[in-house]
Amino acid sequence: MYREILIQAAEEETKVAVLEEGQLVEIYVEREPDQRLVGNIYKGVVKNVLPGMQAAFVDIGLEKNAFLYVEDVWTNLLGPGGESRTEHPAEAIRPNIRDLVKEGQELVVQIAKEPVGTKGARITTNLALPGRYLVLLPMADYIGISRRITDEAERERLKDIAEQLKPEKIGLIVRTVAEGACPEALGQDRQKLLKMWERLMLRAENTSGPLLLHQDLGLVQRVLRDVFSGDIQKLSVNARSVMAMIIDYLDIVDESLKNRVFLSDTAKLFAKYAVEQEIAQALKRKVWLKNGGYIVIDETEALTAIDVNTGKFIGSKDLADTVLKTNCEAVREIARQLRLRNIGGIIIIDFIDMDTENDRQKLLAVLEEELKKDKVKTHILGITSLGFVEMTRKKVRQSLSSTLEKCCPYCGGKGRVLSEQ
Numbered sequence: 570m571y572r573e574i575l576i577q578a579a580e581e582e583t584k585v586a587v588l589e590e591g592q593l594v595e596i597y598v599e600r601e602p603d604q605r606l607v608g609n610i611y612k613g614v615v616k617n618v619l620p621g622m623q624a625a626f627v628d629i630g631l632e633k634n635a636f637l638y639v640e641d642v643w644t645n646l647l648g649p650g651g652e653s654r655t656e657h658p659a660e661a662i663r664p665n666i667r668d669l670v671k672e673g674q675e676l677v678v679q680i681a682k683e684p685v686g687t688k689g690a691r692i693t694t695n696l697a698l699p700g701r702y703l704v705l706l707p708m709a710d711y712i713g714i715s716r717r718i719t720d721e722a723e724r725e726r727l728k729d730i731a732e733q734l735k736p737e738k739i740g741l742i743v744r745t746v747a748e749g750a751c752p753e754a755l756g757q758d759r760q761k762l763l764k765m766w767e768r769l770m771l772r773a774e775n776t777s778g779p780l781l782l783h784q785d786l787g788l789v790q791r792v793l794r795d796v797f798s799g800d801i802q803k804l805s806v807n808a809r810s811v812m813a814m815i816i817d818y819l820d821i822v823d824e825s826l827k828n829r830v831f832l833s834d835t836a837k838l839f840a841k842y843a844v845e846q847e848i849a850q851a852l853k854r855k856v857w858l859k860n861g862g863y864i865v866i867d868e869t870e871a872l873t874a875i876d877v878n879t880g881k882f883i884g885s886k887d888l889a890d891t892v893l894k895t896n897c898e899a900v901r902e903i904a905r906q907l908r909l910r911n912i913g914g915i916i917i918i919d920f921i922d923m924d925t926e927n928d929r930q931k932l933l934a935v936l937e938e939e940l941k942k943d944k945v946k947t948h949i950l951g952i953t954s955l956g957f958v959e960m961t962r963k964k965v966r967q968s969l970s971s972t973l974e975k976c977c978p979y980c981g982g983k984g985r986v987l988s989e990q
């Protein structure tokens with residue numbers, strides 16, 4: 570399948586579109602990217618130690634000094650033999666912040682919480698470098714497997730792989746996406762992260778703080794990490810600075826992908842592919858199908874309800890044939906809309922009633938096939954006694970609607986207002 574990524578970077582907003590065979594299937598939006606600091610790694614200088622608050626102020630080069638609490642520093646500075654300490658209540662053996670950091674001391678720290686208002690950022694010395702399948706924990710020394718992987722045999726398999734890959738005195742967490750991944754892919758990820766960590770350490774050793782060592786570039790970098798792999802044929806970007814950043818990133822993680830990156834000369838990259846129209850479409854309730862049928866998507870607090878209708882479609886042979894065709898056409902569009910709208914949680918689909926069990930099974934098989942294209946985990950539970958198809962889709966980020974829209978102040982999001990009478 571021909572897969573393509575478009576990145577449209579602008580000062581106020583960055584958008585990333587993923588297309589399959591020329592059709593928009595995923596959209597990511599980030600506003601004010603420079604405001605996003607979580608995950609950034611700095612070399613900081615301890616300014617004040619506040620024993621009364623069990624915290625320290627650390628200058629990391631931001632407007633306000635960052636805040637380092639004792640519990641965010643002590644776990645990895647106590648030395649070896651610490652495994653048992655996590656079983657004790659923190660209070661019992663919590664050391665004093667004064668014994669851990671000194672004024673003027675330089676520390677490598679990562680932002681855990683954004684600065685809010687007058688409060689500085691909250692930082693930690695427990696660094697974490699997320700990769701595609703693994704998270705490298707340079708300050709820890711253990712292996713963790715994502716709790717979301719529930720299959721015991723799979724957890725064992727991943728644990729075995731992780732044990733072989735674990736660098737000395739560096740921790741590894743296996744992320745949920747690693748479920749079913751081959752050992753080679755995890756090994757490559759480990760290499761990338763180690764390289765990134767070594768480069769970061771080299772910078773830290775040869776410079777003095779305060780200094781930004783590693784910037785989690787948010788959207789674009791996340792897309793590179795989580796989406797841009799060998800199955801993407803082309804990546805177009807509209808900004809020279811972002812292009813340079815991407816090439817820098819690929820230099821570290823995967824040089825073979827560099828020749829797939831193109832600078833698009835058009836300022837409005839998305840216009841060329843009619844992406845904006847597709848986004849507008851993805852915010853509407855009603856989506857027309859090619860054959861004249863349509864689906865209606867209602868996102869509610871509890872679940873998302875999707876209704877399938879025949880509409881104008883009058884089939885060729887007989888009614889059962891028409892119904893099955895419309896339902897199958899709807900399935901393809903529903904699978905795409907779930908990705909595009911990034912709908913998570915419980916999803917209930919009301920297909921047009923089908924008389925035979927055979928047709929129902931055929932439809933479920935098509936649904937299963939279409940959902941395979943989705944990187945987000947989905948689960949089909951089957952058909953309820955009332956004839957609805959029940960499924961779930963993992964919630965990873967906000968839905969497109971909650972990213973781009975706010976609740977209507979007139980109807981409170983209900984979509985209805987009192988009639989004139």
Ligand SMILES: [Zn+2]
Pocket residue numbers: 977978979980981982983984985
């Ligand atoms: Zn309204």
